[in-house]
Amino acid sequence: MKKMNVRKIFLMLADAGLIAISALLSNMLLGWYGIMTRGNTMGIAVQPVRIVGVIGMSMLFCFFFLFVFGAYNKVWRDLKAGDIAMCALAVVLGLGLSFLFMNLMDKPPTVEFMTLDTLLSVSAICIFRICFRNTVVHLIQAGEFNSEEYDRTLIVGAGNAARMILQEIKYARQDQNNPSNMILPVCMVDDDPSKFHTKLMGVEVVGLTKDIPLVCRQYNIDLVIFAIPSCTEEERKRIMGYCSESGCRIKTVPYLSQLFLDDDSTQILSQIKDIKIEDLLGRPPITFNKKKIRDFINGKICMVTGGGGSIGSELVRQIAKYNPEQIIIVDIYENNAYDIQQELYIEYGDSLDLVTLIASVRDYAKMDTIFAEYRPQVVFHAAAHKHVPLMEVSPTEAVKNNIFGTLNMVNLAEKYEVERFVMISTDKAVNPTNVMGATKRCCEMIVQNHSHKGGKTEFVTTRFGNVLGSNGSVIPLFRRQIEAGRPVTVTHPDIIRYFMTIPEAVSLVLEAGAIANGGEIFVLDMGDPVKITTLAENLIRMYGKVPYRDVEIKFTGLRPGEKLYEELLMDEEGLQKTDNKKIFIGNQIETDPEKLNRQLDELHEIVETNDNDATVKKLESMVDTFHHNVN
Known part of the structure; x- marks a missing residue:
C-alpha cells in the first residue's frame, strides 16, 4: 500500500508539473507571437499576474477528473491505448471546466490560450505516460527494475490456460498483498509454429518447448510455469524434461481432469503447484472408483498393520475419509505410529474413532488378543521388512516378520471371520532374486492358499512397484545426498524401476x-x-543444479539381491481386465496346501536356529522362481 501511495504521488507531481509547464509555455509562445505580429501581447496571452491562478485552477479540475477516471490506479506496464485516451479526456474536461469557471468569475483567458494550453497539456500528459510505460517495460525485461521483487517467469504453452493465468496476474497487481503480484511474465514458449513471435496479453512467444533451457538463460528466468493441462502423457514427460534442464523453479498446472473449473470465476493460479518428482514420471495419476471404496469402508472396523509406515499411514489417512466405524493402527515402531495418530487427532478430533496399538505381527498371542477385543471387519496387512540389502544380511528376520507375520494375520483373520483381508505385496515377488522378494512371494502363496478354503474371509493381494518418497526409497536418499553436497549414488547406470506415488498405491489397495x-x-x-539415473538427474535439476557438474552421480554397483529390472507378473499368471483400465488381475496359481504347510513348518524350525544359509536354501526350494543373486 505504501508503494502504491508513492507511485500516485509521483504521478500527480509529474502531472502537476506538465500542466504548469504547458500553461507557461502556451503563454510564452502566445506572447512571442503577439509581439512579432502586433508589437504587444494584449488580447492573446494571459497577464503574468493571473497565470498562477490559471495554473492552480487547471490543476484542481484536471486532478479531479483524472482521479474519477482511475488514472492513478493503473499499473504502468499494463497501460493500454484506452487508458491513455481516458487520461486525455480527463485533461480536456478538467481544463474545459476550469476555463468555464474562470469565465463565470469574469476572468476568462483568451481563446488562443485555452486552445494551445489544452493541446500542449493533453499531449504532454499522454506522451509522458507512453514513454514512461515503455521505459518501465524495457527495464523490467532487462531485469533492472525491481528485480528483487518479481519472479521473472516463463510460461510454457500459449493457450487458454496461459491466458487465464495472465489475466489473474493482471488483476492480482491491483492487490499488493496478493502473492501472484510477484509473478512477472517475461515470455512464453509454444510448439505451435503459428504462435511464434505473437503476443498474448503483451507477453511474446519466443520459441518452442525444446528451447526452454536456452530461453531461461537468455531472459534470466526465475520461474517456469507449465501451463498445458490437456497435453498427452508423452508430451508432458518430454516438456518436463526440458523444464528440469533449465535449473529454474518449476510450477505446473494440474491435468485438465484435475482442475477445479467454475463457469463464474475460474482461478488457475491457486491450483498451480510446485513440481514434484512424480510429475517427471510422464503419466497422470491413476483414477479410482471412490464410490466403490466408500461402500467398502463406510461403517466398517478397519485394521491396518504397519499403520505407521509409508503405505500404512497413507492407508489410514484415506480410510479416514470414507467414514469407517473405527480404525485400528498396529505397528511395532512407536514413533511412526505416534506421528500418524497425532496427525489424525489434529484433523478429525473426536469425530474419528482411532485406536493406536504397539504390537508385532510376529507375536501371535498378542495379535490374537487384539483381534478378540476389536473384531476388525477389514484388515490391511502392510507390515513387512522391505529393505532388500538389509534382508540379504538378515534373511531369518525377513522370514520371521514377512512370512510368519503374514501367516499369523491370515490365520487370525480366518479365526475371527474377518470379511476381507488385503495383503500388500511387491513387484520383487515376481521371479525374485533376493530374500525380501522370495518372502513376499511366499506371502502371496499363503494368502492364495487360504482363499481356496472357502471360508467367510475373502483374501486378496495387491502388487505394485516402487513407491516414490516412501521410507527407504531412492528419492529421500537422493535428496539427503544433494542437500548435504555429496555425490548421488546409483547402483548401475542402466537400472530401471516401475514407480508410483504413495496415494496411488493406497488407492489401488482400497479399490x-x-x-x-x-x-x-x-x-x-x-x-x-x-x-534410476534419469530420475537422479531430474531431481538434481529440480534443485537448480547441473548433473555431473554441480552434483556428481556415482555408480556403486548392484547390491546383493538387486536386479536391473523388476517384473509385475509371473509368466503363468496371465491378465484379466477389471472396470478400472489400469488395474488387472493375475490368475491364481494353484498350490498344494499340504505341501505348503509342511514346508512352512520346516522353514519355521530352520529360522528358529537363525541359520541364514539354510533359510535361503529352504526359500529356494519353496519358491520355484527364486534364483538368488548374491552378486
Missing part, C-alpha cells in the same frame, strides 16, 4: 479390497519403467 472376490492378485499398470 482392490472393494472389488475382490477372493484369491486375486491385483496388479497396477504402472506405465513405462523409469531409469
